[in-house]
Amino acid sequence: xxxxxxxxxxxxxxxxxxxxxxxxxxxxxxxxxxxxxxxxxxxxxxxxxxxxxxxxxxxxxxxxxxxxxxxxxxxxxxxxxxxxxxxxxxxxxxxxxxxxxxxxxxxxxxxxxxxxxxxxxxxxxxxxxxxxxxxxxx
Numbered sequence: 286x287x288x289x290x291x292x293x294x295x296x297x298x299x300x301x302x303x304x305x306x307x308x309x310x311x312x313x314x315x316x317x318x319x320x321x322x323x324x325x326x327x328x329x330x331x332x333x334x335x336x337x338x339x340x341x342x343x344x345x346x347x348x349x350x351x352x353x354x355x356x357x358x359x360x361x362x363x364x365x366x367x368x369x370x371x372x373x374x375x376x377x378x379x380x381x382x383x384x385x386x387x388x389x390x391x392x393x394x395x396x397x398x399x400x401x402x403x404x405x406x407x408x409x410x411x412x413x414x415x416x417x418x419x420x421x422x423x
Contacts, residue, residue: 302380302381302382302411302412303380303381303382303411303412303413303414304366304381304382304383304384304403304406304411304412304413304414305319305381305382305383305384305413305414305415305416306383306384306385306386306399306402306403306406306413306414306415306416307319307383307384307385307386307399307415307416307417307418308340308385308386308387308388308391308395308396308398308399308415308416308417308418308419308420309385309386309387309391309395309418309419310387310388310389310390310391310392310395310418310419310422311324311326311387311388311389311391312389312390312391313391313418313419313422315387318383318385319383319384319385320382320383320384321382321383321384321385322384322385322386322387323358323362323384323385323386323387324387324388325355325358325386325387325388325394325395325398326387326388326389326394328349328352328354328355328358328388328394328398329349329352330388330389330393330394331345331348331349331393331394331397332390332392332393334348335348335393338393339392339393339396339420340392340393340394340395340396340397340398340399340400340417340420341396341397341400341417341420345393345397346397346400346401349393349394349397349398350397350401355398358398359398359401359402359405362384362402363402363405363406366382366384366406366411384402386398386399386402390419391417391418391419391420391422392419392420396417396420399415399417400415403415
């Protein structure tokens with residue numbers, strides 16, 4: 286995977302950068318406190334199959350992560366953040382970054398993808414905070 290290749294170059298410096306990841310629903314307004322905002326509305330919506338579950342539930346996460354286009358997207362987001370870390374002057378100016386993922390309601394796709402990106406970045410030594418802004422809104 287892309288992160289394994291880049292992590293070899295990164296070494297143990299991952300923990301120097303803090304990453305705040307959030308999920309949100311576009312129907313509740315755009316997440317404005319983020320350096321990068323990604324719409325994940327283009328991916329299949331698990332709501333039809335899992336109306337009473339959300340992106341924190343294992344079944345929803347597995348359903349989404351079984352989609353090649355979702356896995357490719359996550360690989361790209363993780364790889365991009367590692368590349369940012371590789372540029373020392375960017376890290377010095379921006380010791381923390383924020384990333385937001387939005388889907389329609391902020392309960393399924395954006396939550397599952399935020400969790401997976403956070404999990405991968407934590408495994409690589411980054412300090413990660415995850416916030417799900419709209420997860421429990423009606």
